[in-house]
Amino acid sequence: MRNRKPWLVLLLVAVAGLLLFVWRLGMTGLVDETPPLFAASAKAMAETGDWLTPRVNGLPRYDKPPLVYWLMGLGYALPGQSLWNPFGTWASRLPSALSSIGLMLLMALTLLRRPQGQPDGAQQAVTALAAALAFALSPLVLLWSRISVSDALFSGLLSAALLLFWWRYAGLCRWWVPWLVLGLAVLAKGPVAVVLAGLTALLFALLQRDLPGLWALWRPWRGLALTAAVALPWYVLELLVEGQPYWDSFFGYHNLQRFTGVVNNHLQPWWFFFPVLVVASLPFTPLLLAGLVGALRPQPAPPEQSLQRFAACWLLAVFVFFTAAATKLPSYWIPATPAAGLLIALAAQNLRPGWRSAALRGSTLALVGVLTAGLAAGNLWVPLINEPEMPTLSSALLASGALTRASLCFGMGGVAALLLWWGPPSARRGWLLVQQLGMGAFVVTALVPMVELGDRLRQLPIRRMASLALEQQRPQEPLAMVGILKPSLHYYTQQVVVYEGVQPNGPLNLNDRLAREQRRGQQPSPASPGASVLVVIDGNTATLPHWRGVPHQRLGTIGLYELWRVPRPALNQWSKDLAERAGLAPDWQEPRPERY
Structure with a gap:
């Protein structure tokens, strides 16, 4: 049974995305050290009219392709910067925020157009909302969608391309659409987009035992040609203008060497992404693991009912590739968070009365309880924070009351979820959503104020020093x-x-x-x-x-x-x-x- 008001669900998703990612987005300054490099490069493009090569502090910046700089630069090219963009962060952060909001909408639309299982109309809406929010409320997504870097844009485009590949398999779009979006992902971060998409497709084809059928549907040779047509012109022009330094820096250092060797001292153990997987989906990690296990059953799924299996292959592709890489960073997990959101929501939808469902629900709410208690006991551990650049952080954080508000948001969401599960069957489907509502309240009432506090303590002195230097x-x-x-x-x-x-x-x-x-x-x-x-x-x-x-x-x-x-x-x-x-x-x- 199809949901008869998908537009209402999408409207709710859009409002949630705006609150999570755009609320007070430009009210703090740039966060050192990496975001100012992106922002300054984009601003230089807008001011000089050189939209080919990103430059920062008078030197070429070869670390990323141009798409994120172009989008930021469009914001910096708008008039009235001192009125609407005083800290320079609206223009530089909007591409990240809008990328995540757009991906939330696409995730919800996917579940509305091709519901998994046999949910009724209300359950479809709940699952679509829950998937979008499970992605958006990941700690990694919350942080990286509100800063001026390329990770959220890349994740949004790569994830959109992957979802559209599944759309093609489920009969929802033309063959060329995902390849076009994949070309934009290559312009956002480089060839790693093609590698991750290819690894996901290969794992899915093997698990579905349908490599010939998927090959015919996706048309990879023609598709790769389209992706190249979108992305390659800029790379060719950049190589012609910048030559060997660009080749050595971007392809050599920022791609090949990051995979084969450790750069910037980012050495981590081989098991690094196991705890990242756990933390990035808190407090819904039990549901994620259940969804992952349920998707890997040996029998193939019908194309229109294979989204959970596709999401599992997507998550595993990111896990395998970056585990094999020598350089490891938490942000490398961001492209897996949409897949995790889908797995969480579908696992929650599939809960049925019984000990297994009770264990999953109980472990999830137990994690909520642990987080609630930890935040409430902030006076025990916050004084242990020792941040040389913010020596007054612990006292200021306790005085702000943000941890108390955070604890209340998590706790009230957990209690509401527990009450709903004990209620009538029609109410139980909303238990995950009310917990997510509590977490959304945490973002607005506690997380954003904590970010603003950090800005005052860490970044405001730099802005004031910049003003003093200009005066003197x-x-x-x-x-x-x-x-x-x-x-x-x-x-x-x-x-x-x-x-x-x-x-x-x-x-x-x-x-x-x-x-x-x-x-x-x-x-x-x-x-x-x-x-x-x-x-x-x-x-x-x-x-x-x-x-x-x-x-x-x-x-x-x-x-x-x-x-x-x-x-x-x-x-x-x-x-x-x-x-x-x-x-x-x-x-x-x-x-x-x-x-x-």
């Missing part, structure tokens, strides 16, 4: 940051910032770079009498011997950061003294896989 800066005076490196300083000052770490030869690097390094927006300048450089330095780095001895004038202190004016001749002399005394030399010109 003399004409043609360069700006540097040493120690804790925050790309948002580059974004908010809208100029090239020379970044140096805490290494002992840092002063030598800074001195040499000012005299010799050339970037877009920065020209070399001599250490002539009267010349100076503004330096933003954190308090810990300022106490290190090789920086403490640098002659400087302190212009202000904001939070952890100090603003110095350093005479260039004095910096030059100090660098010479360090080189002679400690045998140091500049090394900033040595090849580095990532630089900004």
Whole structure:
């Protein structure tokens, strides 16, 4: 029996998505360290009109293809930025938020058009809503859908392509539609989209024992040609313009080396994604595991009833591929979260009276109880938080009351779910939804305020320091940051910032770079009498011997950061003294896989 008002279900999904991902989205600043690199690159595209190569801090940025930069850049190209986009985050975060909302709608529509099993109209609506919310309420999705990076966009496009591949199998769309969307996914993150889609398709074909039939339906050779037609033109143009550096960085370092070797110290054990799988679906992990086991039964499913099996193959493809990769990050699991949402909702739909259903329901609500108790007991563990960049975090978090609100939201949702299950059969189908409603209230009343608190403690000092630097800066005076490196300083000052770490030869690097390094927006300048450089330095780095001895004038202190004016001749002399005394030399010109 089909649901007669699918538009109402989709409207509810859209409203939920807007509350979860767009509510107060632009009311906080950029979060260091990666999001400002994306935002600054996109803003540079809009300002310079160079929509081919992303650039940040005067250098090309080769780590991702252009689609996310293009979408962010369209926002930055709109007029009135100071009115509607004061922190630069509406424009840079909307692609992530809208990608997740669009995917929620597609997941719900899939279950409305091809219900799994024999649910009545009300159960169809409940399952469609529950699947969309199970995806959206994953901790990974909640975080990555509200920041300025490419992961949510890539996950949304890849997941849409995979769902459309299943649509084709279920007789819902033309063969070329998923391949077109897959091409956009390749423009969002690269060839890994094709690999994950291909691995999912292969696992599904083997499990269904229908490789010839699926091959005929999906037409992979023609489909890959269409995907290439969408994605390859930009890659070819970028290679023609940027040449070997782009090839080495994007294809070599950011793709091949991430799979075969560990980059950026992201070494994790082989079993890393087992706990990620568990945590990413809390508190519904028992339902996820039940849905996964139920989907892997040996007998093939009819095409229109195979969504649960397809979702299981999708999740396993992500798990197998990234487990095999040497570099592992929690964000790599995001493309599996839509599949997890489908498995959770279908497992809940299939619950029947009996000990197995009682165990699944009981374990899920037990996890809700554990989370509720843990949040209520925040005064026991929050003081143990030690975050050097936010020394007052624990006291501020307890004073905000956010943990109390979070505990109430989880607890009330759990109690409501328990009461519904004890109620009449017609009410039991809503037990999962009411728990999800409580979690949605947690996002609006507790999680978003906690994010805003973190912004005030961690990011506001950087924005204020950027304003102070602009007030104090003399004409043609360069700006540097040493120690804790925050790309948002580059974004908010809208100029090239020379970044140096805490290494002992840092002063030598800074001195040499000012005299010799050339970037877009920065020209070399001599250490002539009267010349100076503004330096933003954190308090810990300022106490290190090789920086403490640098002659400087302190212009202000904001939070952890100090603003110095350093005479260039004095910096030059100090660098010479360090080189002679400690045998140091500049090394900033040595090849580095990532630089900004």
